[in-house]
């Protein structure tokens with residue numbers, strides 16, 4: 179889907195007598211691009227209005243008559259028609275214009291809460307349904323009163339496709355000619371365009387110009403820079419956290435079962451798998467006891483496969499408007515798709531899509547869950563989903579059914595060998611050679627401990643050593659371990675219940 183698709187759709191709406199088109203976006207440059215492309219084609223006049231400027235002929239208006247009598251001679255920009263800043267005046271003015279045109283009303287929806295404005299609006303639209311003029315309302319989450327929503331069509335502005343991005347890159351290159359050296363092979367151009375996917379055309383222009391002007395060169399080195407910039411854009415949107423592969427140092431002890439499976443699954447991403455028409459792996463669900471490394475496992479997969487990791491913070495999907503959470507979810511996965519191949523990590527999935535999800539009411543989370551299942555079924559092959567969950571009873575059973583995920587793993591408390599691994603990782607991270615410790619003794623003492631509890635004991639022992647100004651040793655660590663009451667003791671029943679449920683149904687991660 180591309181911007182071109184949106185333009186064609188918009189044209190169809192206009193020619194089929196749709197009086198009101200609503201575009202939910204704050205990126206007015208994109209709306210402008212859409213309207214000007216559509217109207218140039220259809221040879222229709224364009225007006226724009228904002229409460230600050232009033233109504234004026236748009237500079238993009240194709241008949242070049244925008245310099246109306248109110249503009250001073252030689253003006254670069256049209257001037258507003260007098261007394262059109264007030265919504266009611268503007269609507270009355272439009273009602274008197276007797277040729278077909280597009281009227282772009284910026285941030286107009288809030289004005290429709292005034293009953294007089296709303297009524298005048300309806301009278302204008304009633305007239306439009308006969309002569310093919312269209313009102314376009316843009317703004318963030320524009321909510322319309324029901325009597326107006328009835329006549330309105332929402333238009334989803336598509337992001338530019340690779341061809342459009344390519345054209346924009348070429349334009350930038352042309353504009354910078356003489357100032358930068360362009361050293362791009364066709365291969366580099368493809369990589370650059372892929373890196374730009376998910377950005378708007380204006381973001382593309384900015385990012386590419388910046389990358390080129392920074393060192394006077396546009397070459398393969400700019401691809402990671404563009405990706406970095408895109409990661410920033412993604413973070414700023416606030417729906418996804420981004421962990422680039424270069425900075426991911428996750429180290430997971432144990433999890434032999436999971437690691438083995440990942441080794442197999444990787445084959446599914448190879449071109450040979452495509453030759454046999456094998457589908458790429460969709461994703462996994464990791465269920466397990468708190469602090470036993472589920473989140474760490476998600477990071478480790480990204481590290482092992484050297485892929486970018488995107489974490490979906492499902493709590494942030496919820497918005498005060500019903501329907502927004504769906505939209506936010508679609509936005510998040512669209513962004514993830516532009517980063518593909520990548521890993522999409524949905525941490526604590528039961529909290530956002532479960533049966534009893536926090537702040538949101540049941541209906542909302544169910545709908546979101548529905549969107550998620552559909553997406554999981556239809557998603558691009560290059561996104562691998564890793565979902566994690568603690569509370570099995572809150573997970574909708576549909577999610578556990580075969581075929582949703584490639585595999586569901588259960589993470590139990592670490593056993594002897596794994597505790598040894600975990601101790602080694604965390605002692606190693608504190609610059610300690612493990613020879614100074616009696617690992618056998620420590621492994622025995624940490625029976626029933628989660629990875630997080632082992633890590634915590636290592637950390638506290640090191641604090642104590644620093645405080646007492648002595649090197650950390652086995653005795654110090656054993657002291658900390660003895661002082662800890664692990665969850666497996668304090669919440670014995672809960673853990674036992676989870677174990678019995680999960681052990682018989684899911685594959686052991688270790």
Ligand SMILES: Nc1ncnc2c1ncn2[C@@H]1O[C@H](COP(=O)(O)OP(=O)(O)OP(=O)(O)O)[C@@H](O)[C@H]1O
Pocket residue numbers: 429430431432433466467468469470471472473474475568599600603628629630631633
């Ligand atoms: N197998 C392991 N290897 C190395 N470190 C581990 C392991 N398991 C847990 N840890 C340590 O414990 C910390 C907590 O683990 P993590 O956050 O992955 O647990 P979790 O299962 O996601 O817990 P929660 O249910 O609370 O989200 C990790 O940051 C890591 O330092």
Ligand SMILES: [Mg+2]
Pocket residue numbers: 472473474525566
């Ligand atoms: Mg976690």
